[in-house]
Amino acid sequence: MPRQLNIFIENRPGRLKSVTEILSQGNINIIAFTIQDRGDFGVMKLLVDKPDVAHLALADKGFACVLKDILVVSIQDKPGNLNKLASLLLKHNINIIDTHGFVIEPGNRGICCIESAGAENANITKILEKEGFEVLGDKEISEL
Amino acid sequence: MEAYYWNKELETIDQASLEDLQLKLLRDTVQAALKTPFYRNRLKKAGINSGDDIRSLQDLQRIPFTTKDDLREGYPTGLLAVDLAEVVRIHTSSGTTGTPTVIYHTKEDLDNWTELVCRCIVATGATREDVFQNTMSYGLFTGGLGLHYGAERLGMTVIPVGSGNTRRQIQLMKDFKTTVIHATPSYMLHIYSKLNEFKIPLNELFLKKAYLGAEPYSENTRRKIEEFFHIDVYNSYGLSEMNGPGVSFECIHKCGMHTWEDSYLLEIIDPKTTRTLSEEHEGEIVLTNLRRRATPLLRYRTRDLAFIHKGKCKCKRTHRRLSRITGRTDDMLIINGVNVYPSQIEEVIMRIPQVGTNYQICLEKDGTLDKIIVKVEIYSKLFTGDIRQLDTLKAKINEELRAAIIISPIVELHEPGSLPVSEGKAKRVVDSRTKL
Incomplete structure (x- = not known):
């Protein structure tokens, strides 16, 4: 499974700059990111081309960060497709803990990143692919 | 009148008359204190075996101090x-x-x-x-x-x-x-x-x-x-x-x-x-x-x-x-009339594995009332990447502190290494309240 880099950051001026500075020094390309905010702190979640390098670079600077297995699904960008994906996950008892998505080719292709409980055990990749979704691995992600 | x-x-x-009364009552008090294991031991060392060993109020000086x-x-x-x-x-x-x-x-x-x-x-x-x-x-x-x-x-x-x-x-x-x-x-x-x-x-x-x-x-x-x-x-x-x-x-x-x-x-x-x-x-x-x-x-x-x-x-x-x-x-703090020692807060923080060893206690005024903010650092190695872990941690720290110090603090989670490092617990307290 591909991995997402989750970082604990305080919500105060300069924190995003510090994180991105370290990543840019390591020549890391950010493919997507989102922040779960709790007012005074949050968890920043990054999809990057070199997750291990990024993780080490941030941990080295003292950041509390961790790599988490996620499901990255390529979806055709048209009405009803996210619903179809969510229905499939529900049907197979996969609980979505957090998710974020982005459109990579408008009208054609979107990417959905899913942190879930249960996906690692279920043979979900095959099920999704059978239904016409493309499930991405580290290599495909780095080429996005 | x-x-x-x-x-x-x-x-x-x-x-x-006051001194006569005080002497009589002091003797009775010493006699009563001698019934406790703590004072029996301590007073005997000072050569006091009964209330009658207190002959004048000056003998008070022979009695050791008692502390918290x-x-x-x-x-x-x-x-x-x-x-x-x-x-x-x-x-x-x-x-x-x-x-x-x-x-x-x-x-x-x-x-x-x-x-x-x-x-x-x-x-x-x-x-x-x-x-x-x-x-x-x-x-x-x-x-x-x-x-x-x-x-x-x-x-x-x-x-x-x-x-x-x-x-x-x-x-x-x-x-x-x-x-x-x-x-x-x-x-x-x-x-x-x-x-x-x-x-x-x-x-x-x-x-x-x-x-x-x-x-x-x-x-x-x-x-x-x-x-x-x-x-x-x-x-x-x-x-x-x-x-x-x-x-x-x-x-x-x-x-x-x-x-x-x-x-x-x-x-x-x-x-x-x-x-x-x-x-x-x-x-x-x-x-x-x-x-x-x-x-x-x-x-x-x-x-x-x-x-x-x-x-x-x-x-x-x-x-x-x-x-x-x-x-x-x-270093006792008085927060809205409640007595709090920094060491009580430290004790609670130190027994929670998900937080680091560095912390800070900030006291501020919210209107005329006091508020206490307890800032702790996340311990990197135990961070799971899940925000719900942090929510639970924050609630747990709040609950345990409230049980220990009676008042409910504001708990802030901070990045590892972000709080000022200080030696000695007194410096961990930042009291910016204006004195009444």
């Missing part, structure tokens, strides 16, 4: 001097770390405490006609119950509302025409700041007097509160180890707090050398209770700093007057 004293004979006792740590180590029964069946109430308070301290009271102990509180209230000119609203916490904290029973015995109309819920406090003050209020100075200022919001103008209140204590405040704050409410403010001093409120209280002349010397032996010492200081010299207050039988404490170091006023009071009470509390000899 007879009603002006509660116990005229004892309140105006002459020096020689002694009480903590003696918890729960090391300083209990009577059969538990004789005990009718206990009060506990937080120790400097996780272990609390406990004071036991017999029926007679409570009765004596209540008598002293009656003296205090009467000394301020209040009578049974007054309506007394008690905004101090009830329960294990002695502030609420202590004044409560004195006010009841005097025959005042008592409103035992306890702390908090300012809207209800003000409504009660208005509806029942409260004339005397017992509060912390910061809560009194808080009530004032809320009058407008609750649309109750001052002229709909009947307040005449406020008894303010549990936290240090200045003469300026007294004047400010007196002017705001058009009332008289009386300073009150007490500590749970010495029962609670009722140790020292101001009379109508408001020139220092009469300390009931037929019930407490009062000493002021230099906290460094432990040498006794004379009047008008500031030092640590040391108290011995003379009338408490369940938990007699000898030469208890209060850690509160003050001095004794010189001269006689116009009220003719002969009991010496204590100044305002000017500070502490330790």
